[in-house]
Structures are given as structure tokens and as C-alpha cells.
Amino acid sequence: MTESLNSAAPLTLRHWLRHLADTDRLVVARSGVALKHQLAAVAKRLDASKAVFFPQPGGHAIPIVSGFMARRSWIAEAIGIKESDLLASFRHAAENPLPWREVAAGSAPCQTVVHRDPDMRVVLPIPTHSEHDSGPYITAGLVIARNPVTGIQNVSINRIQVNSKDRMAVLLLPRHLQAFFRMAEEQGLPLPVAIVIGVDPLTLLASQAIAPIDHDELEIAGALHGVPLAVVKCLTNDVRVPANAEIVIEGHLLPAVREPEGPFGEFPKYYSSRENREVIQVDVVTHRSKPIFHTIVPAEMxxxxxxxxxxxxxxxxxxxxxxxxxxxxxxxxxxxxxxxxxxxxxxxxxxxxxxxxxxxxxxxxxxxxxxxxxxxxxxxxxxxxxxxxxxxxxxxxxxxxxxxxxxxxxxxxxxxxxxxxxxxxxxxxxxxxxxxxxxxxTRPVKYEGHVFTKVKIPGEDQVDLSAVLADGIDADILDLFAHDI
Known part of the structure; x- marks a missing residue:
């Protein structure tokens, strides 16, 4: 495994985007592409061929990127391995996590700019993706929370609908984040969370690990990097977030509160229904200087x-x-x-x-x-x-x-x-x-003759076409094609 691309420093989102640009796998849209539908339409048209960078989307100062992990070969390349080694490398990282390394508050790039009492509809450029989506959605936010009993973190990606200035409805499936929230809610307590947007490809991939409860996916990210991941404590709660992230939304899940969420176009390429979901109250938004917002187009690669x-x-x-x-x-x-x-x-x-x-x-x-x-x-x-x-x-x-x-x-x-x-x-x-x-x-273990033998031509895998094919078609052969007799 490698720590980065041609560098001794751990891979960041910006390193990766520069690498894609240098290898003709990132294109830049014209300024001002609309946040509602148009941005997602452009990204979908280029899905699995080019990542897309959108300057001033909808007139917003913060640019958006999408599609930078849309091929298996790109993901393997980011880790520094062959595509055929992808599953083994991820499995090794999941089984051998590296504890993260905490940096001092105020020294993390993700906390360079602080918005207190933020209006989410103004501070961040949040797209509306599909035709019948009920509103703008954060689709690439890593939701990080701590087990209220053990203090060990969990990382997941959850769809988040921005409902108002500082409230967002979130889908919690029956997994670890939901379990943490139920523990807090039973005590009548909010659950502090952080939503991290714009992380490097390895940390993004690690967030989706199928790990047992009380296994922090940020430690799997460190194992993929080959060095402990640098994290920093949030300003308003005890959650630790990747220090090199682009954007962090700090907030808390409200106990005994539900608000409408959906419909939303999900990964099966259908819409999930409108239902009352758990609610995140936003406290603070922090980000890098000149941050980059990442959006994932739902149901695409x-x-x-x-x-x-x-x-x-x-x-x-x-x-x-x-x-x-x-x-x-x-x-x-x-x-x-x-x-x-x-x-x-x-x-x-x-x-x-x-x-x-x-x-x-x-x-x-x-x-x-x-x-x-x-x-x-x-x-x-x-x-x-x-x-x-x-x-x-x-x-x-x-x-x-x-x-x-x-x-x-x-x-x-x-x-x-x-x-x-x-x-x-x-x-x-x-x-x-x-x-x-x-x-x-599967074919039978034993069978007569060649009834289940796969047809193969000797030498088909080794034939050197350059040695047996001529350089073009000569005039005599073209002349032959011109005569019916």
C-alpha cells in the first residue's frame, strides 16, 4: 500500500483531483451550472469516464466536484495497488486498523473558517439531484458519531435533506448510527454528530466498511493510507473528524423529534417514500480556506x-x-x-x-x-x-x-x-x-467426455497479432474485392 501518489504525505482530496486532472480524467464545467438538476445531469452524462469540477455552481462561491471514484481501477490506483488486489487490500486494512492521530485544535485545515449560527441554504452549495427529490440533499457526507456508552466512533454515509436554515432530516438504517442514537434517545439526550464533506478517496472508501460495532472506520482509513489518519476534535462536541477534510458540519440528532424526508432517488434507481425521519440540528459549520464540496450522484457508479x-x-x-x-x-x-x-x-x-x-x-x-x-x-x-x-x-x-x-x-x-x-x-x-x-x-464434479469442457482454441491467449497481421490492405486484395467473378 502507498501513502499517496508520488509523495511522502498522505493522500488528500486535492492531491487526487490534481492527479485526475494531470491524467485527463477530470473536466471543468463552465461557471454557474444550476444546482437544481443540471449539475447532476452533467455529472451523470460523464459518469465513470470523467470526474467533473463545477466552479461557482448556482452562483455559489464554493465549487463542487463529483465522480472522482467512479471506476474500480481508479480506486485501486488511489490506494496504490493493482485492481485485482483491491478486495484483499481492503480486507487487510479492515482487519488491521491503525489508531488515528489527533492534532491540536486550531491547527486543522478543516477548521480554518468557522460559521456560527449558519444558514445551511446559504453557507454551502447543496444540489437537488433527481426529478422527484423533495429538495436539496447532502449525499457525500460522512456522518461521524460516538457510542454514548463506550465513546468509540462510527462512520457512515447517510442521505441528508436540508429542510431549513439549521435543521436537516436524515435516513438512519438499522445499523450502528441508529443504535447509537437509540441509546441516547432512550435517555432523552441528543446525539452529537459531525457531517464531513470532501475527504480523500481512501477515507471515503473506509467509511463504507462492514465492520462490527465499536470499530472506528477512521482507523481503517489510516490502514489504507499506511499511516495514522490525522483527526481533530470538533469545536462544539467530542467527535473527531479528519483534519484535512474540506467541510465539517457540527450538530446533534434531536431526541423524540421527526420531520418529513423524501422522496429521494436511491441506489436501486427508484425513489424511496416520504416519511418522518430523525432530525439533525446544526450548530456550527467549519471549512478549509476555499473549500471544495463533494456530491455523489445517486445510483451512479x-x-x-x-x-x-x-x-x-x-x-x-x-x-x-x-x-x-x-x-x-x-x-x-x-x-x-x-x-x-x-x-x-x-x-x-x-x-x-x-x-x-x-x-x-x-x-x-x-x-x-x-x-x-x-x-x-x-x-x-x-x-x-x-x-x-x-x-x-x-x-x-x-x-x-x-x-x-x-x-x-x-x-x-x-x-x-x-x-x-x-x-x-x-x-x-x-x-x-x-x-x-x-x-x-456449476458443472458436475465428474462428467463423461467433454460434455462440460469449455471450448478453447490452442494459443488464443498467446497469439501475437502484430506478428501475423499485415500493415494495411494491399492493392491486389482491394482489386480482388472489386470483382464478382
Missing amino acids: EHLLLGAIPREATLLGHLQRSFPGVLDVHLSVGGVCRYHLFVKFRKQREGEPKNVILCAFGSHYDIKQVTVVDDDVDVHDPAQVEWAVATRFQADRDLVLISGALGSVLDPSTTTGAHTQGEVTSVGRLQGISAKMGLDA
Whole structure:
């Protein structure tokens, strides 16, 4: 692993953006692109090909950047590794975290400018992304909070709707941040939080680690960097935030308060419904001199890959502990990098793939479909996986089906309702109840002749085309094409 790109200093967001600019992977929009819809439309058109820098978006002095982590190869490059080593490197960092290093208050770049009693609608350029979004959203904010009992931090990315001058509604899924808030709320206490916007790619990736409770993801970020991450204590609470971040919003989750949030276009490429959500009261906003605001366009590659890679690393480790024959995993883009898992497996005995399927379902509740293929199939190529299903799978023999399991609450197919004694059960009661499907697309361990031998032409991988192809088409051959006889 490397600490940065061609430097002894830890990688920062600005280092990474300069590197993308120097390698023709960042473009600059004209000044004044509209914050409502237009900015997201531009970023989406360039998704996975170019990061986009927006000067003076909507006339605001703070620029916006989007799409700087939209390819797997870019993420591996930021860490300083080969793309094929991405899951192993992330897994190693998650299993070997480095405690962060605290710097003195007042010395951190993220606290250079302080806005007390801020109006969020004025201080920051917050885009409205999708057509039916209920308002402007912070989509790339790392929400950091401390366990009210142990004091150990958790880092996550949560969608945050800016409702007014200093109040924001936030979606809390049933994970660690929600658990921390419930602990505080049961005591009638607010939960202090910080929302960090504009961090380096490694810290952003680490925030999505599937780690046990009371494992601070900022320590995983340090492991990815190869040096302890520099952090600083917030001005109004005890939360520690990355010292080199661009922007920090300090606030607290209010106990026993809920306000409307949504609809919002989420990663499944559908809208989540409008519901009453938890509320963050904003206390202070701090930022660098000339800060950069990061926004993630929902449901596009930056959003999907940030969730996929940490999940894949965790799933691979979990499966390999029980099944050493598991060689690789991939959460497919068609399955929104959450719901459909492909597993490459070296099968030794019949029946093993079904056990792998069941283990995968127990690894993360979001997983809805698991396809197990042999070790001659590239799980990163959907066409190869489909070929394996087409030629090695029979539904009456190789299908695993589980009804009524917990799935993703953001999967719209889990909220369609069900009829009970002639009446439709409320959507809320059914939200997240999902069927799970597993496909054993592996060939038999033993088979006659070459019935399951993959067709291959000797030398196809080694042929040197430059040695066998001519330099252009000569006149005699062109003349031949011109005559029918």
C-alpha cells in the first residue's frame, strides 16, 4: 500500500483531483451550472469516464466536484495497488486498523473558517439531484458519531435533506448510527454528530466498511493510507473528524423529534417514500480556506462502487472462512452493487454450492440473489455468468428459494403489499421482507467426455497479432474485392 501518489504525505482530496486532472480524467464545467438538476445531469452524462469540477455552481462561491471514484481501477490506483488486489487490500486494512492521530485544535485545515449560527441554504452549495427529490440533499457526507456508552466512533454515509436554515432530516438504517442514537434517545439526550464533506478517496472508501460495532472506520482509513489518519476534535462536541477534510458540519440528532424526508432517488434507481425521519440540528459549520464540496450522484457508479467494494471484501472473507474453494466474489452493477452476488468457486463435492449460497445470504441482509459459478468463469463479466447459468443450471435441480426473509428496505419490490383476509396489509409492515434466490450454475464434479469442457482454441491467449497481421490492405486484395467473378 502507498501513502499517496508520488509523495511522502498522505493522500488528500486535492492531491487526487490534481492527479485526475494531470491524467485527463477530470473536466471543468463552465461557471454557474444550476444546482437544481443540471449539475447532476452533467455529472451523470460523464459518469465513470470523467470526474467533473463545477466552479461557482448556482452562483455559489464554493465549487463542487463529483465522480472522482467512479471506476474500480481508479480506486485501486488511489490506494496504490493493482485492481485485482483491491478486495484483499481492503480486507487487510479492515482487519488491521491503525489508531488515528489527533492534532491540536486550531491547527486543522478543516477548521480554518468557522460559521456560527449558519444558514445551511446559504453557507454551502447543496444540489437537488433527481426529478422527484423533495429538495436539496447532502449525499457525500460522512456522518461521524460516538457510542454514548463506550465513546468509540462510527462512520457512515447517510442521505441528508436540508429542510431549513439549521435543521436537516436524515435516513438512519438499522445499523450502528441508529443504535447509537437509540441509546441516547432512550435517555432523552441528543446525539452529537459531525457531517464531513470532501475527504480523500481512501477515507471515503473506509467509511463504507462492514465492520462490527465499536470499530472506528477512521482507523481503517489510516490502514489504507499506511499511516495514522490525522483527526481533530470538533469545536462544539467530542467527535473527531479528519483534519484535512474540506467541510465539517457540527450538530446533534434531536431526541423524540421527526420531520418529513423524501422522496429521494436511491441506489436501486427508484425513489424511496416520504416519511418522518430523525432530525439533525446544526450548530456550527467549519471549512478549509476555499473549500471544495463533494456530491455523489445517486445510483451512479461512484455511489454504487463505494458500497460494493467494502461489501465484497467482507463477503469474500466471510465465505472463505467456511469454504476455502471460494476464489472471488462480485456484486453486479445490474444488481445495483448490493442485491446480486456472483461467487467463483472451485467445487470438490456435489451440494457444496448450495451451502455457499446459504452462507452468502447470512452474510448480509441486502443480498437477494446468489449465483455460484465454477473457477473457469470470470465473475466480473456478466456475460460469462449468464453463459454459466444458461448451460450449467436447471431450475428443478439447482434452484434455492427462501421466502419471507429480511432484505433491503430500499428495494421497492418488498413494499408492494400483501392480501390478508381480503384486505391489503400496510406497506410499512412488509417493508424489507424479501424472497432470496440462489442459483447453482456449476458443472458436475465428474462428467463423461467433454460434455462440460469449455471450448478453447490452442494459443488464443498467446497469439501475437502484430506478428501475423499485415500493415494495411494491399492493392491486389482491394482489386480482388472489386470483382464478382
